[in-house]
Amino acid sequence: MILGWVVEWPKGICMIQHISAVTLAVQDMVRSVEFYEKLGFKVAYGGRRSAFTTLRSGDAFVNLSAESRYEHRWWGRVIFRVDHVDAHHRTLETQELPVEVPRDAPWGERFFHVTDPDGHELSFAELLPARS
Numbered sequence: 001m002i003l004g005w006v007v008e009w010p011k012g013i014c015m016i017q018h019i020s021a022v023t024l025a026v027q028d029m030v031r032s033v034e035f036y037e038k039l040g041f042k043v044a045y046g047g048r049r050s051a052f053t054t055l056r057s058g059d060a061f062v063n064l065s066a067e068s069r070y071e072h073r074w075w076g077r078v079i080f081r082v083d084h085v086d087a088h089h090r091t092l093e094t095q096e097l098p099v100e101v102p103r104d105a106p107w108g109e110r111f112f113h114v115t116d117p118d119g120h121e122l123s124f125a126e127l128l129p130a131r132s
Contacts, residue, residue, distance in 0.1 A: 020061060021054070021063050022063065024078075024118065025066075025067040026065065026116075026117070027066075027070050027118055029049070029050060029051070029066045030048045030049075031117050032053075033055070033064065034048070035117050036055045036062060036116070037055075038095040039097070040057045040091075042055065042056055044056040044061070051065070051066045052065050057080075072119030072120075074121070076121070077122060078120065078122050078123070079111075079125055080123065080124050081125055081127070082126055084126060085102050085111060085126040086102055086110075098114060099114045108130070109126065109127060109128060110125065111125035112124055
């Protein structure tokens with residue numbers, strides 16, 4: 001069951017359990033690693049002087065690939081599940097990050113967005129208790 005929906009998988013198809021990592025192109029690795037560290041990620045591979053860096057927070061991985069010619073075009077967003085959206089929001093505000101105000105969504109999440117230095121939209125979301 002996903003957000004109250006029953007999902008049946010076609011015979012012979014394995015259910016994907018989760019996304020292992022998302023890779024984002026960035027223009028400036030130093031600036032991007034500093035930004036993601038403020039979000040709570042830790043460098044697992046590479047670093048500020050690398051062309052490719054993997055960052056981790058809990059079970060979530062973000063890969064950054066330095067591309068000097070990268071030009072941002074909106075493509076969607078990455079959504080990270082957190083336990084306490086409002087507490088996470090307050091923490092990011094203390095880091096002086098440009099975070100939106102948290103809000104409740106009709107599909108059962110409380111969330112907020114922040115945009116990284118290269119224009120990638122990131123969302124932090126918490127599941128709300130089921131309505132009866």
